[in-house]
Amino acid sequence: TEEAKTGRISLIVTAAGNLAPTNQIIVGSELSGTAKEVMVDTNDQVKKGDTLAKLDTSKLDQQTERSRAALLAAKARVSQAEATLAETRAALARQEELLKISGGKTPSRAVMDTSRATVARAEADLESARAAVAGAEAEVKSFERDMQKATIISPVDGIVLVRTIEVGQTVRADNQALEGVSIQALADQRGL
Secondary structure, eight states, X not given: OOOOOOOOOOOOOOOXXXXXXXXXXEOOOSSOEEEEEEXXXXXXXXXXXXXXXXXXXXXXXXXHHHHHHHHHHHHHHHHHHHHHHHHHHHHHHHHHHHHXXXXXXXXXXXXXXXXXXXXXXXXXXXXXXXXXXXXXXXXXXXXXXXXXXXXXXXXXXXXXXXXXXXXXXXXXXXXXXXXXXXXXXXXHHHTO
Protein backbone atom coordinates (compact mmCIF):
# COMPACT_ATOMS: atom_id res chain seq x y z
CA THR A 1 0.00 0.00 0.00
CA GLU A 2 0.95 3.56 -0.41
CA GLU A 3 0.07 6.75 1.31
CA ALA A 4 -2.80 8.78 -0.31
CA LYS A 5 -1.79 12.02 -2.03
CA THR A 6 -3.37 14.70 -4.27
CA GLY A 7 -2.75 14.33 -8.00
CA ARG A 8 -4.30 14.42 -11.46
CA ILE A 9 -6.60 11.74 -12.69
CA SER A 10 -6.76 11.21 -16.41
CA LEU A 11 -9.00 9.06 -18.50
CA ILE A 12 -7.59 7.60 -21.69
CA VAL A 13 -9.91 6.17 -24.29
CA THR A 14 -8.66 4.16 -27.21
CA ALA A 15 -10.80 3.47 -30.22
CA ALA A 16 -10.45 1.96 -33.64
CA GLY A 17 -12.15 3.20 -36.78
CA ASN A 18 -12.35 6.22 -39.02
CA LEU A 19 -12.54 9.74 -37.68
CA ALA A 20 -15.34 11.72 -39.33
CA PRO A 21 -16.24 15.40 -39.03
CA THR A 22 -19.45 16.51 -37.35
CA ASN A 23 -20.41 18.48 -40.43
CA GLN A 24 -18.52 18.70 -43.72
CA ILE A 25 -18.95 21.45 -46.31
CA ILE A 26 -17.50 21.38 -49.81
CA VAL A 27 -16.75 24.99 -50.75
CA GLY A 28 -17.28 25.86 -54.41
CA SER A 29 -17.10 28.84 -56.71
CA GLU A 30 -19.94 30.48 -58.60
CA LEU A 31 -17.44 31.80 -61.17
CA SER A 32 -15.09 30.16 -63.60
CA GLY A 33 -11.54 31.41 -63.74
CA THR A 34 -7.97 30.91 -62.63
CA ALA A 35 -6.99 30.68 -58.97
CA LYS A 36 -4.83 33.73 -58.27
CA GLU A 37 -4.32 33.16 -54.54
CA VAL A 38 -5.06 30.28 -52.18
CA MET A 39 -4.89 31.37 -48.55
CA VAL A 40 -5.54 28.08 -46.75
CA ASP A 41 -4.02 24.64 -46.54
CA THR A 42 -5.01 21.31 -45.05
CA ASN A 43 -5.56 21.46 -41.26
CA ASP A 44 -5.77 25.27 -41.21
CA GLN A 45 -8.37 26.62 -38.82
CA VAL A 46 -10.76 29.13 -40.45
CA LYS A 47 -13.49 31.37 -39.17
CA LYS A 48 -16.71 32.29 -40.91
CA GLY A 49 -15.92 35.07 -43.40
CA ASP A 50 -12.21 34.25 -43.77
CA THR A 51 -10.89 34.41 -47.32
CA LEU A 52 -10.04 30.95 -48.66
CA ALA A 53 -9.07 31.78 -52.23
CA LYS A 54 -9.19 34.55 -54.84
CA LEU A 55 -9.73 34.18 -58.56
CA ASP A 56 -7.96 36.25 -61.19
CA THR A 57 -10.34 39.13 -62.00
CA SER A 58 -8.46 40.83 -64.86
CA LYS A 59 -11.00 39.72 -67.50
CA LEU A 60 -13.88 40.55 -65.16
CA ASP A 61 -12.37 44.01 -64.51
CA GLN A 62 -12.37 44.69 -68.26
CA GLN A 63 -15.96 43.49 -68.65
CA THR A 64 -17.03 45.67 -65.72
CA GLU A 65 -15.35 48.74 -67.21
CA ARG A 66 -16.97 48.05 -70.61
CA SER A 67 -20.37 47.73 -68.95
CA ARG A 68 -19.84 51.04 -67.09
CA ALA A 69 -18.93 52.70 -70.39
CA ALA A 70 -22.06 51.23 -71.98
CA LEU A 71 -24.09 52.67 -69.10
CA LEU A 72 -22.63 56.13 -69.68
CA ALA A 73 -23.41 55.84 -73.40
CA ALA A 74 -26.98 54.77 -72.61
CA LYS A 75 -27.40 57.77 -70.29
CA ALA A 76 -26.11 60.04 -73.05
CA ARG A 77 -28.70 58.56 -75.44
CA VAL A 78 -31.40 59.43 -72.88
CA SER A 79 -30.22 63.05 -72.85
CA GLN A 80 -30.19 63.08 -76.64
CA ALA A 81 -33.69 61.56 -76.81
CA GLU A 82 -34.97 64.14 -74.28
CA ALA A 83 -33.57 66.96 -76.42
CA THR A 84 -35.12 65.50 -79.58
CA LEU A 85 -38.47 65.13 -77.82
CA ALA A 86 -38.36 68.73 -76.59
CA GLU A 87 -37.51 69.91 -80.12
CA THR A 88 -40.34 67.93 -81.76
CA ARG A 89 -42.85 69.05 -79.12
CA ALA A 90 -41.86 72.69 -79.69
CA ALA A 91 -42.24 72.27 -83.46
CA LEU A 92 -45.67 70.68 -82.98
CA ALA A 93 -46.73 73.50 -80.62
CA ARG A 94 -45.70 76.11 -83.23
CA GLN A 95 -47.67 74.29 -85.92
CA GLU A 96 -50.73 73.98 -83.67
CA GLU A 97 -50.50 77.71 -82.90
CA LEU A 98 -50.25 78.48 -86.61
CA LEU A 99 -53.22 76.19 -87.29
CA LYS A 100 -55.23 78.05 -84.66
CA ILE A 101 -54.24 81.51 -85.95
CA SER A 102 -55.00 80.58 -89.58
CA GLY A 103 -58.39 79.18 -88.69
CA GLY A 104 -57.36 75.65 -89.68
CA LYS A 105 -56.08 76.59 -93.14
CA THR A 106 -52.38 76.10 -92.63
CA PRO A 107 -50.40 73.90 -92.03
CA SER A 108 -52.10 71.05 -93.84
CA ARG A 109 -53.62 68.12 -92.06
CA ALA A 110 -50.88 65.83 -93.44
CA VAL A 111 -48.17 68.11 -91.99
CA MET A 112 -49.93 68.09 -88.61
CA ASP A 113 -50.24 64.28 -88.66
CA THR A 114 -46.53 63.98 -89.49
CA SER A 115 -45.60 66.34 -86.65
CA ARG A 116 -47.72 64.38 -84.16
CA ALA A 117 -46.18 61.11 -85.35
CA THR A 118 -42.71 62.63 -84.98
CA VAL A 119 -43.48 63.54 -81.36
CA ALA A 120 -44.80 60.01 -80.71
CA ARG A 121 -41.63 58.49 -82.19
CA ALA A 122 -39.48 60.82 -80.07
CA GLU A 123 -41.40 59.73 -76.95
CA ALA A 124 -40.90 56.07 -77.86
CA ASP A 125 -37.19 56.69 -78.49
CA LEU A 126 -36.90 58.26 -75.03
CA GLU A 127 -38.58 55.27 -73.39
CA SER A 128 -36.31 52.93 -75.33
CA ALA A 129 -33.24 54.90 -74.20
CA ARG A 130 -34.43 54.76 -70.58
CA ALA A 131 -34.91 51.00 -70.89
CA ALA A 132 -31.37 50.70 -72.26
CA VAL A 133 -30.11 52.57 -69.17
CA ALA A 134 -31.96 50.15 -66.89
CA GLY A 135 -30.44 47.19 -68.76
CA ALA A 136 -26.95 48.70 -68.61
CA GLU A 137 -27.32 49.38 -64.86
CA ALA A 138 -28.37 45.78 -64.29
CA GLU A 139 -25.34 44.55 -66.24
CA VAL A 140 -22.99 46.75 -64.19
CA LYS A 141 -24.51 45.41 -60.95
CA SER A 142 -24.16 41.85 -62.23
CA PHE A 143 -20.45 42.31 -62.98
CA GLU A 144 -19.92 44.00 -59.61
CA ARG A 145 -21.58 41.02 -57.87
CA ASP A 146 -19.33 38.69 -59.85
CA MET A 147 -16.31 40.69 -58.65
CA GLN A 148 -17.38 40.00 -55.08
CA LYS A 149 -17.83 36.29 -55.87
CA ALA A 150 -14.23 36.12 -57.13
CA THR A 151 -13.21 36.06 -53.46
CA ILE A 152 -14.17 32.72 -51.98
CA ILE A 153 -14.90 32.95 -48.27
CA SER A 154 -15.52 30.40 -45.56
CA PRO A 155 -19.23 29.97 -44.80
CA VAL A 156 -18.53 28.50 -41.33
CA ASP A 157 -15.96 28.22 -38.55
CA GLY A 158 -13.97 25.03 -38.92
CA ILE A 159 -10.84 23.23 -40.07
CA VAL A 160 -9.80 22.69 -43.68
CA LEU A 161 -9.80 18.92 -44.18
CA VAL A 162 -8.53 18.79 -47.74
CA ARG A 163 -7.34 21.37 -50.25
CA THR A 164 -6.76 20.29 -53.83
CA ILE A 165 -6.73 23.64 -55.64
CA GLU A 166 -3.43 25.34 -56.44
CA VAL A 167 -2.50 28.81 -57.68
CA GLY A 168 -2.87 28.93 -61.47
CA GLN A 169 -5.38 26.11 -61.59
CA THR A 170 -8.56 26.65 -63.60
CA VAL A 171 -11.72 26.73 -61.50
CA ARG A 172 -15.08 25.76 -63.00
CA ALA A 173 -18.28 27.47 -61.94
CA ASP A 174 -20.08 24.65 -60.17
CA ASN A 175 -20.18 23.07 -56.75
CA GLN A 176 -17.20 20.88 -57.60
CA ALA A 177 -15.00 23.86 -58.49
CA LEU A 178 -12.99 23.70 -55.30
CA GLU A 179 -13.54 20.02 -54.80
CA GLY A 180 -11.54 18.91 -51.84
CA VAL A 181 -11.57 22.24 -50.00
CA SER A 182 -13.64 20.69 -47.25
CA ILE A 183 -14.25 22.46 -43.99
CA GLN A 184 -15.07 20.56 -40.84
CA ALA A 185 -17.60 22.71 -39.07
CA LEU A 186 -17.13 22.99 -35.34
CA ALA A 187 -20.88 23.15 -34.84
CA ASP A 188 -20.85 21.09 -31.66
CA GLN A 189 -18.21 23.32 -30.00
CA ARG A 190 -19.26 26.75 -31.27
CA GLY A 191 -23.03 26.46 -31.14
CA LEU A 192 -23.54 27.01 -34.87
